[in-house]
Amino acid sequence: MAKKKNFPLRIDPALYAIIEQWAQDEFRSVNGHIEFLLREAARREGRLTRKQRMEEEKE
Template identity: 60%
Template sequence: MSEKKRFLLRLDPELYDALERWASDELRSVNGQIEFLLVDALKRAGRLNRGTVRDRDPAKKR
């Protein structure tokens, strides 16, 4: 597996809190939840080819 890219992300505290609650509900870290949401959005928009990123089924929990 290739190394993941790291970068700083600034979020509004209310947005972070909402993401943290959602991630907890789905048994993910906040980072994992953000990555999950980005992959799903990119696939839906047709901007990410299958197999480009670890293939995940948005309907399934880890």
């Protein structure tokens, strides 16, 4: 797996609480759920290349 990029994220506390509960409901960490949501949005908007989608399916 490729090395992941670290960066600080500032987020509204109320939104964080929603994401935290949502992540628990899906049995994910908050970080993992945020990455999942961003990846789904990128896929939906056609921002992931075919190669990236193929690599994703291998994981």
